[in-house]
Amino acid sequence: MIKIAVFASGNGSNAQRIVEYFYDSKHISVDLIITNNKSAYVIERAKLLKIPCYVFSKNEFSNSNLVIELLKSHNISLIVLAGFLLLIPENLIANFKERIINIHPALLPKYGGKGMYGENVHKAVVINKESETGITIHYVNEKYDEGKIIFQAKCVVSERDTAEDVAKKIHLLEQEYFPKVIENICQGLLKTQ
Numbered sequence: 752m753i754k755i756a757v758f759a760s761g762n763g764s765n766a767q768r769i770v771e772y773f774y775d776s777k778h779i780s781v782d783l784i785i786t787n788n789k790s791a792y793v794i795e796r797a798k799l800l801k802i803p804c805y806v807f808s809k810n811e812f813s814n815s816n817l818v819i820e821l822l823k824s825h826n827i828s829l830i831v832l833a834g835f836l837l838l839i840p841e842n843l844i845a846n847f848k849e850r851i852i853n854i855h856p857a858l859l860p861k862y863g864g865k866g867m868y869g870e871n872v873h874k875a876v877v878i879n880k881e882s883e884t885g886i887t888i889h890y891v892n893e894k895y896d897e898g899k900i901i902f903q904a905k906c907v908v909s910e911r912d913t914a915e916d917v918a919k920k921i922h923l924l925e926q927e928y929f930p931k932v933i934e935n936i937c938q939g940l941l942k943t944q
């Protein structure tokens with residue numbers, strides 16, 4: 752069995768989609784949702800989905816082993832960042848080598864790095880008159896958005912698109928591809944068990 756922990760800082764639509772996608776799976780399950788934001792809507796979603804949800808402060812994330820201990824106690828094999836905005840600390844990366852992935856709402860290496868999240872990314876794409884954008888799923892290292900790329904998917908940006916229009920297109924790509932890419936990674940991990 753591959754157990755997943757999803758980390759999210761805000762709305763949590765990706766977290767919900769991932770939980771629902773694996774609901775009936777015999778080999779893959781989402782066992783934990785973790786957030787750094789005590790008012791994140793993902794907490795409500797976790798309640799409705801009946802998935803245990805834990806809130807940690809920025810300090811607990813960055814300067815303690817509490818998160819690692821929780822993940823180990825639940826036998827988590829894969830960490831999925833789905834709209835999680837804190838930098839992942841070195842001790843967590845060392846304990847989950849090649850087992851932390853992130854989704855970014857742009858075609859990295861474009862529009863990545865600190866401060867580039869959510870609507871900031873879509874606004875920049877529109878201001879720069881890009882003709883296409885997309886999503887990137889990548890492994891996480893100690894720098895924002897710089898780990899090895901696993902998957903990208905593109906969409907067209909038309910001249911009339913607003914940042915909200917781009918957000919909708921990105922959302923559709925995320926809902927379609929993120930669970931499938933996670934499933935592929937988990938199938939690889941299952942073979943090593």
Ligand code: GAR
Pocket residue numbers: 759760761762763764765766833834835854855856867868869872921925
């Ligand atoms: C998603 O679009 C995700 O790609 C983005 O935040 C959104 C979270 O939405 N992540 C980043 O910008 C990370 N740099 P959600 O909370 O509804 O899943």
